[in-house]
Amino acid sequence: MAGNWKMNLNHQEAVVTVQKLAWTLSDKRHDFGKVEVVVVPPFTDLRSVQTLVDGDRLSIRYGAQDVSVHDNGAYTGEISAAMLSKLGCSYVVVGHSERRMYHNESDELVNAKAHKSLHAGMTPIVCVGEGLDVRKAGEHVAFTLTQLDGSLDGFTAEQVAGLVVAYEPVWAIGTGEVATPDDAQEVCAAIRERVRAVHGDGAAGGLRILYGGSVKAANVGGIMEKADVDGCLVGGASLQVDEFGGICRFYDMPVL
């Protein structure tokens, strides 16, 4: 379960939030071996989160929301994979729809960022998903698989087995519109089948597929029931510790 904070919470708020989250998940009911919990704060929070997680030996992992395709040099404002790795990031979100939309990120660029992340020892969370117009035209599976193919280009089967793909229908992000569990399953299953066709059973079985888009504690139970949904990429609800704690404990939530 990954909480993408987007451009919210400063470094002091980040520390308080992660402390509260760790406390919320600290009783025997939560097994970090079964449910991996990840927070994805803004870059400016990462050092503080690292210090807290390391100092208190928390089981929570953390990642970054983006990465540069460049290794170093005159790229004002960019952050390299090596810098994120040094900060102890386990994950890097690449190709989030907000990056694709507001920064014109192409599948080719997303693919390059995914390779940089993996090369630096971090797991990319590769985001794909269609907008409302594509969904209305019934092209959502084909559109998403095209993004997937472009974004995963050049990875070996062994590498794909260790990746994370997040399916986020853009029309369900931050809108309160949740794809139904069956909607999520349809595309997540198609993603796994495409990976199986290209890379084989090992890659398809190892790949973790997240659903993202207005996930809350109240609807996570039904989404997580689906065979090809392995977890969720949570935006707004990850800013509220009680909500995100509930999402991380989806096994206790009603299946709606």
Ligand SMILES: O=C[C@H](O)COP(=O)(O)O
């Ligand atoms: O990265 C997270 C997704 O964009 C979902 O955001 P949301 O849960 O606020 O809809």
